[in-house]
Amino acid sequence: MSRRSYDQYCAVARALDAVGERWSLLIVRELLHGARRYTDLHADLPGVSTDILAARLKQLEAEGVVARRRLEPPASATVYELTARGRGLRQVVEALAAWGLDTLGEPRPTEAVRQHWFTGPVVS
Template sequence: MRSYGQYCGLARSLEVVGDRWNLLIVRQLLIAPARYRDLIDGLPGIATNLLADRLRDLETSGVIERRLASAGSVVEYALTPWGAELRRPIESLIRWSTPLMLRGPEGDSFRPEWLALAVPALLDTRVEVRPSAAIGLEIGGPPLQLRSTPSGFAVGPHDGRALDATVRADPACILGLAAGALTLSDARALGLVEIDGDESVVRTVLAA
């Protein structure tokens, strides 16, 4: 492991997770434990040999672990309890990134599963009143759902339960609404979003 040679918590943290791709690997594993092939698919642009090196380094450092998946003898990667503590700093970086996200994807890759971490991170610090709500998100691809409870928000595949409303928009619009950088009224006026169902529920969550 490369060392900065500094007795500083930030320096020592960066020695573990500061290399290129490391935090994105952690992002994928915060969404869910994953097999090697799942990580390749979820990290567009990473070379297979580089992923293998990064996984080995993170495992050696105690951030991730290998284990048998519940279905048979397939090996999957998961965060250790210590590795899972990276959720809060990663969510803080997602919130910090809002000015960088305003210009849109500009041709960059996007996977809907990334909203599972980003949208709750953006909403959790803005929405003070959290009524029970279920909002479908149609962003192109398999439908997602945003559920809110008094304890927090979660985004994942639609599980078939009834929805209060459905929002159709591109990912940049959803992120802008969740961050508070785009108002729902402006998004409607610009034709960036369509809403079916109870719009008041959408406003309670996304227009706080």
């Protein structure tokens, strides 16, 4: 997958180069709750394909937003977690959540809902 860039010497453009692809900030939202296995991320991001999730995680890792870590036995699982740079996106995600709160209303019949989307670090 070729990498797209705005090719602008602008902090907003550079930030969007790093996290502006579809699903990237939702992955960050999930990781703000703590380290997660790939399967858990996939389960809590309904609608994302496995190819796109893998590509976004790889891109976020290359940007220094996400780190992959192997848990010690008996878990022996690989988890993804935010780096310090990634945790710096907390205020951005919280601001987007606050901005979008007025538009929620009642869930549509086709919309997925997860309880942790309404608790924890991104609730305003």
